[in-house]
Structures are given as structure tokens and as C-alpha cells.
Amino acid sequence: MRSDAKIAASREGERLHSSPLTRTLQTGLDGGGPALPCAAVTDAPDPIKLAADFPPGDLAQWRALVEKALAGAPFEKLVAKSYDGVELKPLYTEADWPSARDASGAPGLAPFTRGDVATKDPDAPWLIRQIVSRPDPEAANKEALADLEGGVQSIELKLDRGDGRGVVIKNARDVAIALEGIMLDLAPLALDPGADAAAVTLFADYAANRNLKEAACSFNLDPLVAILASRPVDLPAAVAFAAHARATFPNATALRIDARPAHEAGGSEAQELGYALAAMTALLRAGQLDHVSPEHIAAGSLITFSVGTDIHLELAKLRAARLLFARLLEACGIDPTTRAEQVPVAGFLALARAYSGQSPESRHPEERP
Secondary structure, three states, X not given: OOXXXXXXXXXXXXHHOOOHHHHHHHHHHHOOOOOOOOOOOOOOOOOOOOOOOOOOOOHHHHHHHHHHHHOOOOHHHHOEEOOOOOEEOOOOOOOOOOHHHOOOOOOOOOOOOOOOOOOOOOOOOOOOEEEEOOOOHHHHHHHHHHHHXXXXXXXXXXXXXXXXXXXXOOOHXXXXXXXXXXXXXXXXXXXXXXXXXXXXXXXXXXXHHOOOOOOOOEEEEOHHHHHHHOOOOOHHHHHHHHHHHHHHOOOOEEEEEEOHHHHHOOOOHHHHHHHHHHHHHHHHHHHXXXXXXXXXXXXXXXXXXXXXXXHHHHXXXXXXXXXXXXXXXXXXXXXXXOHHXXXXXXXXXXXXXXXXXXXXXXXXXXXXX
16 A cells, blocks of 8 residues: 555645546546446457356346445445545446447557557567666676566666666766677667666667667657756757657657656656646657657657556556547647557556555665565
């Protein structure tokens, strides 16, 4: 559970109960809107048939067992609420969301509420990415190679921000040491550099000098994270890098909008969504001032959210985010049916995280499970 301090900090979310962001989440949980929180039962074939040895479920029988367990307490006791006041039921069934008329649409179709591809690669439906944060570049390299040999498909290097809790990159030699033996064209590289544009440029130069321009790198420069450290924000530099990366690495993403700090500070789901929308709007406006098209900013961005243990609420949040970002891009004149410009809507790096007040990637390397 969250600490008392975090619960107190999140009370500010109560004022968003009637906001559009909260309503987007609520409609997903009620079955009347686009942010479907749970998978509805369908007649699709089940190759594993996990339920084959059990009798069909009966809602009335389940309700009777629940009433017995409640021992006189009202059923409403089982209905929880999020920090935004969204009701969370103990059970969702086909009656809550008839799958035959799923208003979320189909995967691969605008507004890409259920993702930007219709079908996933059956051999690799998920990209398994391991975070590496050992300060010494050589030690980080050894750990990354071991992780790749162990089966992960991608490495994310968390770079040092002056606190000794990330890979220390000072020059091109450090980059070469950290990436020695890693085939970036096969194992996509991701960075967690914060607002360190100089370090990100070193990695981009490394890839360009080795003719790895088709590599699907995620440079993840996040200029707005400087606000959290009370440092100046250099949006023009971030926009310039995004334009350069777009021209040099067509399959890469240059910028990251990281909404996790909003959550870790005690923010609600609606506040996390609001922070991400505000950050993207700031980047789009900065691009406009520097004559960088919104298409380039959007296609070169990655949105990151925290994903906790409540799968229904978190899925609703991610689908709400896709819908909200599609609307934002449409307001910028981007065709919402064009998949290429939907990267920030459909592409999320969702890091699983329990409500312990600490995310996995924030631990010291020696503390990682």
C-alpha cells in the first residue's frame, strides 16, 4: 500500500472527479466509453483451455457466496474507488461490456485505443527490456551482455544524473565501452538520460558512425524532467535533437515524456495523464517555434507511464492515454487515421511497479531482484 504521505499528497486528485480525464477513465470502467479496463469474454478459441475442467461460471452463485462471506456487510463494501473517485468493481463480466459492440475499436485502427498494430509477432509479442544502471561503463557492459544472453531483447541504460545511480558517461570512449559487443541492429538500445542532451548526442554519434541508422533506438531525451530538479528547461535543444534524430534515424524515437514522477509524487491516474498531456503540448509548441512539424515531434516521442498491480485500472489508464493523445494530435492538424503519427499514442513503456513507493528502476543496482 502507499504510505500515508503519498495518500495525503494524492488528495489533490479529488478535485478532478468531474474532469474530462477522470470521465474518460470512468466510462472505461462503466462500459460506456473508450477506455476498456478488462478483457471481455469472447468465443475466440482457447488453445490452452484452462477452464475446460470447470463448470461454467454462474453470476448468481458467485453473488450468493460473496454475500455469505460478507456476513451481513453490504455488497458495496467491495466496491473501491481510485484517487480520482472512479468506482472499481470486484467483478466485471460480459454484461458490463458486451464484446460484440466494443467501442474501443479494433487494434491497429484509429484512434489506436487498443494499440497501433492489428496482430503481434507470434514469436515475439512483447519486447523484454532490462534496465542496467551500474556506474562503471565496463561493469554495465558486462551486465548488459549477460542479460542479453539470458533472453532479454533490449537494454535500457539508465545514465548517471550526478547521484552515482546510473552509468557514468563522460565521453565517446565511455559510450564505446558500455556498448562493446552489443548488436544494436538486433537488440534495440534505450536510454534513460533525463535531460542530459550531451550524453544522448554521444550515443547518437556512436550509432551514426557505425552506420546503424536503421536501428530502432530509443534515445529518450526528457527535457522537462529538469523541472523536478529545479533546473532550467532547454526545450529548443530537445526539439533540435528530435529533428536531427528523425532525419538520421527514421526508426528511432528521440524524446521521452515520462509521467512516472507524477505518480511517484502521489499523483492520481488523471493527474499522471494530465502531466503527460501538458508535457507533450509544451514540446509541440516548442517545435512550432523552431519550425519543426508536429508530425516529427509526435513520431519521435515515447510516453512512459507507471503501471501498478490493478490491471483493470492501469489498462483503462493506458487506453485513455491513447485516446487523449489522439485527440491532441488531431487538434494539431495531424490525420488521426495515419498510423505513422500515432507513436506517442500507441507506444508506451509500461514498467510494472507495486505500490511500495519505489519503482524497480529506481533501486540501486545491487538491490535489483
